Amino acid sequence: MNIETPFFFLGGTCRLFGIFHEAEKKSQDTGYVLCYPFAEERLWAQRVYVEFARELARRGNPVLRFDFMGNGDSEGKFEDADVEIWLSDIACAVRTLKTKVPGLNNVGLIGLRFGATLAALSAVRNNVSRLVLWDPVIDGNHYMQEILRSNLMTQAAIFKGIKKDRRMLVQDLMEGKTVNVDGYEIGRKLYEGISAIRLKEEVSRYENRSLIVQIDNRDGPIRERILDLGKSIVKSSVINVREEPFWREIKSYYGRAANLSRATLEWMDSCHG
Amino acid sequence: MVDVRPVIIKNRIGLSLYGMLHTPTGSHRRETVLLLLSPGIKSRVAPHRLYVKMAERYAKEGYVVLRFDYHGLGDSEGEVKERLVADFYRTVQHGRYVDDVLAVMDYMQKEQGAGRYILGGLCGGALTGLIAGSNDARVVGLFGLGIPVILDGSQMDPSVHMTDGQAENLRQAYYEKILDIGAWKRFFSLKSDFRLIWRILKPGASKTNMKPVEENGGEVSNFNPLFPVAFQKMIFSSRKLLLIFSDMDRLYWEYDEKFWQPRKGSYKDRMEYIDVRVLKNANHIISSPDSQKEMLAWTCDWLKENFS
Numbered sequence: 001m002n003i004e005t006p007f008f009f010l011g012g013t014c015r016l017f018g019i020f021h022e023a024e025k026k027s028q029d030t031g032y033v034l035c036y037p038f039a040e041e042r043l044w045a046q047r048v049y050v051e052f053a054r055e056l057a058r059r060g061n062p063v064l065r066f067d068f069m070g071n072g073d074s075e076g077k078f079e080d081a082d083v084e085i086w087l088s089d090i091a092c093a094v095r096t097l098k099t100k101v102p103g104l105n106n107v108g109l110i111g112l113r114f115g116a117t118l119a120a121l122s123a124v125r126n127n128v129s130r131l132v133l134w135d136p137v138i139d140g141n142h143y144m145q146e147i148l149r150s151n152l153m154t155q156a157a158i159f160k161g162i163k164k165d166r167r168m169l170v171q172d173l174m175e176g177k178t179v180n181v182d183g184y185e186i187g188r189k190l191y192e193g194i195s196a197i198r199l200k201e202e203v204s205r206y207e208n209r210s211l212i213v214q215i216d217n218r219d220g221p222i223r224e225r226i227l228d229l230g231k232s233i234v235k236s237s238v239i240n241v242r243e244e245p246f247w248r249e250i251k252s253y254y255g256r257a258a259n260l261s262r263a264t265l266e267w268m269d270s271c272h273g
Numbered sequence: 274m275v276d277v278r279p280v281i282i283k284n285r286i287g288l289s290l291y292g293m294l295h296t297p298t299g300s301h302r303r304e305t306v307l308l309l310l311s312p313g314i315k316s317r318v319a320p321h322r323l324y325v326k327m328a329e330r331y332a333k334e335g336y337v338v339l340r341f342d343y344h345g346l347g348d349s350e351g352e353v354k355e356r357l358v359a360d361f362y363r364t365v366q367h368g369r370y371v372d373d374v375l376a377v378m379d380y381m382q383k384e385q386g387a388g389r390y391i392l393g394g395l396c397g398g399a400l401t402g403l404i405a406g407s408n409d410a411r412v413v414g415l416f417g418l419g420i421p422v423i424l425d426g427s428q429m430d431p432s433v434h435m436t437d438g439q440a441e442n443l444r445q446a447y448y449e450k451i452l453d454i455g456a457w458k459r460f461f462s463l464k465s466d467f468r469l470i471w472r473i474l475k476p477g478a479s480k481t482n483m484k485p486v487e488e489n490g491g492e493v494s495n496f497n498p499l500f501p502v503a504f505q506k507m508i509f510s511s512r513k514l515l516l517i518f519s520d521m522d523r524l525y526w527e528y529d530e531k532f533w534q535p536r537k538g539s540y541k542d543r544m545e546y547i548d549v550r551v552l553k554n555a556n557h558i559i560s561s562p563d564s565q566k567e568m569l570a571w572t573c574d575w576l577k578e579n580f581s
Contacts, residue, residue, distance in 0.1 A: 006279035006291055006348065017279070019291075019348060043315045050348060072318050073279075073293055073325065158521050158554050158561075160449075183321025183560035251427075253314070253358050255345070 002054050008075075009066075009096045012088030017073035018066035020100050021053045027060035030130060030268075031104045033093045034065035035111035035119045038147075039078070039184045041247040042071055044254075045112055048246055051256040052110075052264070059265065062104065064097040068118075079178045079185035083118070083193030090122040106130065110264075113137055113247055114194070120203045123210075130271065131210035132264055138225050140197030150181050200232045210236045211267045215243050215260065239263055274298045275332040284344055284376040291348035292341030292377070293317060295332040305413065305580055306387040307331050308377060309340040310370075310398035313362060316347030319395060320558040323565070327393070330569050334576065337385065341377055343370040362425040365397040366497050374405040382411075389413050391580065393572070396421060396524075396557070399516075404499055407506035414579060415507065416515040416572050419524045419557050422532045423495045447474060496531050504532070505539075508546045515548045515575045517568055519555035548575060 003022040008015040023031075034049055036042040053063040068086045070078035094107050108130030111119035116136035123131045137143045148166050155162050164172070169179050170191075178185035210233050214226045220240040230238035241263045246254035276296045281289050296302075309324045311317050317340040318324060328338040344351030355361040374392070381387040391414045392402030399417025406412035447470065450456035459465050507514055518525035533549075540547060550571055555564035 004289075004348075006281070008277075008279075040320065043318060043320070046316060046347060047314075047353075072322070078322070154556065154560060158556055180561060183323065183558060183565075185562070249358075251357055251359070253353060253355050253361050255353050 002057055004054075004057075009092065011069055011074065011092045012085050014069055014075040016066050016069065016075070016089055016092065018064050018093065018096065019053075020097075021057040021063040021065075023060045023062040023101075024058050025060045029104070030106040030108050031062040031064070031097050031101055032056055032108045032110050032130075032132075033090065033097055033119075034063060035090060035093075035109060035115035035122075036065070036067060036071065037111070037113035037115040037247055039071070040182050041113055042067070042115075044249065045247040047255050048257045048260075049112075052261050055261055055265065059268075061268075062097065062101045064093055064100065066093045077185075079187045082187070082189035083121075083197070086118050087122050087125070090118060091126055094122075094126060094128065108132065110134070111136070114143065117197060117199055120199060120206070120210075121197070123208075124203055124206050127208070129208050130268075131206065131208065132267075133210065133212045133229075134260065134264075135213060135215040136199060136229070137197075138199045138229055140194045140199075144191060144195045147181050147186070148179065151179055154180075154182070200229050203229070204232045206233050208235065209271045211264065212236055212238045213260065213263065214238070214240045215245065215257075216240055217242065217244050237267060239267075275329070280339070280341075282341065282377055282380045285372045286344075288344040288350040290341050290344060290350075290373060290377065291317075292339055293328070295328045295338040297332050297335050297337065299335075301335040302337065303335040303580075304387070305336065305389040305391055306381055306385070307336045307338045307391045307393060308374065308381075308402075309338060310374060310392060310394035310402045311341070311343055311346065312395035312398040313365065314346060314358065317342050318347075319398075321560060323395065323559065326565065327569065327572075330573065331576070334573055336391075336576070337381075337387070339377065339381065341373075343373045357427045359425045359427045359429070362397065366400060366421060366424050366499070368401070368404045368499060370401045371405045371408075374401060375409060378409065378411055391415065391576070393417070395419055395559075400497075400500070403503045403507065403514075406512065407503035407510075410510070412512065414513040414515075416517070416575060418517050418559065418568065419519060419522050420516055420528065421524055422497055422500045422528050424497045429495055444474065494531075500532060501536065508540060508543050511546060513546050513548070513575075513579045515550070515572065517550050517552060517571060519552045519557055519559060519564070521555060522557040524557065525551060 005020045008017055037045055049065055053065050056063050067074035068089050069076035070081040097107055098104050106129035109119035109123055109128050110132040112134040114137045116133040120133055148169055152162055173179055173188045173191045178187050212230050214222050219242055222240050230236045241260045243257045243260050244250050244252055276298050278294055280292045280294045284290050312319055324340045328340055331338050342349040345353040353361055378390055390412050392406050392412055393416045394402050395418040399420035402415050406415050552564045559565055559568055
């Protein structure tokens with residue numbers, strides 16, 4: 001029987017919402033903090049997170065999954081968020097999990113997409129004991145351009161044309177205005193913070209064990225960028241897992257990602273936690 | 274000030290539903306409780322946290338607001354077994370979550386002594402509210418954003434049941450693509466939907482080709498037979514309805530052409546209970562801040578006029 005407790009805790013700048021999954025048995029000495037992906041991807045991926053957190057709790061790992069400032073049920077406005085605030089949120093979540101489980105020896109971070117990127121950046125600073133990156137965003141600038149493209153698509157659908165192209169949107173951001181992406185207002189600090197991320201260069205100092213998963217709806221090959229990231233982290237395993245991109249709107253209903261879950265648990269078994 | 278706290282509510286089959294309760298702490302607190310019903314898959318938060326913003330606003334107006342996850346969705350217990358989203362949506366349109374809404378009202382009645390409810394929601398949340406409300410006198414009003422009147426499903430071909438508004442919109446889009454090289458490339462590489470293109474552009478394609486709507490659903494129509502029944506019950510039992518649509522959303526055409534135009538005569542003496550509005554330059558999820566602002570103003574005005 002899963003015991004799950006919803007609660008608010010203090011994050012970097014405001015109250016954050018989290019759900020604590022108590023371990024069903026005391027067989028593992030590693031607890032995990034689950035970091036959600038960015039904006040709407042969080043909503044599409046939520047159920048996969050919930051099911052995986054329950055799986056971990058059954059296995060004996062206590063889990064805290066939480067919403068970053070300005071996301072989900074947490075306080076704060078999305079337009080006020082930036083990368084540093086979200087990194088401090090992870091640090092607070094790690095501390096909170098340790099408080100919830102006295103005597104917990106190790107804490108690992110798990111993230112998907114930009115949640116994985118933030119987990120990796122945080123792991124370097126906080127020296128967590130395990131790191132699981134599900135299809136991480138490696139090049140922040142490239143990712144940000146993809147996000148801006150979503151704004152252009154919305155413009156095309158509503159106005160039957162583009163009123164502001166990508167250059168004008170960036171100009172707006174530089175002038176301190178926000179840019180709306182699927183209903184989320186992105187501010188300059190967040191835009192610049194994400195755009196500046198080159199994950200490969202920033203995680204090379206991480207020395208504990210990590211798993212990097214490429215999620216693809218075909219069987220490999222693993223992309224060069226993912227392989228390069230793996231090479232930059234000393235104790236990393238890089239694998240390909242076959243799943244649909246469940247963090248987007250797709251035709252299939254994704255209540256759980258069975259292959260991803262199995263591969264991650266096997267890796268955890270291999271490193272005893 | 275508003276107190277926001279998580280709650281766990283047992284539904285009628287014993288599964289835990291996770292919710293967030295927004296309670297005004299000042300003297301302006303009202304007795305009527307507002308339930309925000311989850312749209313489709315996207316949990317109690319809703320697209321771009323729309324329900325968080327709505328709950329904050331309505332709580333400031335003095336309403337106790339509860340938004341929660343249906344069983345099998347969001348943080349709640351349970352499971353969704355459908356493999357395709359369209360098939361899942363169809364079950365929602367058949368009233369899959371009505372019992373969860375009733376269980377939440379029972380909980381609020383027991384815990385807070387609340388006896389009057391206004392239901393609100395986007396898309397599937399609005400429809401769930403309409404079906405639930407039509408059979409429960411505790412519900413005094415409903416506001417729906419982009420309420421669907423049709424049934425989804427993986428076996429449905431939406432182009433067969435297209436409304437005139439949708440067809441005209443697509444026709445214009447095809448005409449605009451005549452000089453688009455990319456569109457012709459897709460056409461000649463057989464990636465286009467030729468059946469749909471033929472249906473839209475064939476000579477004489479117009480509303481005369483629209484198949485008649487039959488209220489028993491079936492193969493003739495994709496119209497949801499539960500919709501007109503629930504709508505009628507709400508209106509003829511003198512409950513207020515506010516329906517807000519986005520002008521760039523096919524759901525508005527579907528509501529207007531498949532439901533309202535054929536039936537408006539039946540409601541000519543009940544128009545004081547029906548308020549339908551359309552947001553300009555808005556999409557289904559109301560993503561632009563201007564549209565959100567307008568929608569919030571309309572709903573707050575409607576609440577004030579009808580339930581103060």
